[in-house]
Amino acid sequence: MSEPDFPPAPAVAGTSLDGTKIFTITADENAALCRSTGVEPASDGSAHPIYYYIATQVAMGKTVAGVCETCEFDVDDGPMMGSSGVKFSEPLMVGQSYKVTGEILSLVRKQSRKLGVMDVLTYRLRLHKEADGSCILETDNVWVLPRKELAA
């Protein structure tokens, strides 16, 4: 197999995404979010489960632009979501405060017929209750970072 004719992706695996922010789901915001997606908020105190993505993104240790910068990628070049997975051990609750830990798992450079050279970024975030530190969910997200500057 021939060697690719582009340089390897930056070695960022293991970069910490531990956050310092505390994320609290408010009743008002949960209601607005639910209604923006066409449903009413739950009456049992649970928050919309899409807060798995919102809470971890907002309270992780880097901004979206900061994650891109770590990968030596300009956020203005348009990172694209590839996939998102989550495993919950408990539902998210309104009024509960959470904090985030996580890390970059990998950044792999590939040749794509559709996008040319691209880096595939995979990172893992965990959401913990602030009160006791217990982990209530883990999410793995994959972003595609098109490397236009490496296009043939």
Next chain:
Amino acid sequence: MSYNVGDELPPFVIESVSPEAMKQWAIFLADPNPIHLDVEVVKAKGLGDQVINQGPANVAYMMNMLMAAFPGCRIESMDSRFLDNVYGEDKVVASGKITAIEDNRISCEFTLDVEGRGTVNSGTATVII
């Protein structure tokens, strides 16, 4: 209520994806990416002629479909793949079917489709009923 492998889940429909909701999501996500807010930016980047919905909002539609299909359920796990964009004013339909049942744990596969353009998201989930 009883469920069987192969059962189709009732579709969840958004008749017209709202650009105003995208402004709310920019705040929810603390991410002011202009492709969600300014159609002129979308046009300048050659990405289309409507603002682009935030990906997690598309996941939320699929979650809504699951939660409506299984009232009172808890989503235990979910994987979503992003295949194409959803644009402002698109009509989107989330639908799915049951692929496995084990005690109170139901596995499903699902898609999010845009009227006239086909599938833009797909995935699998397990819910606890």
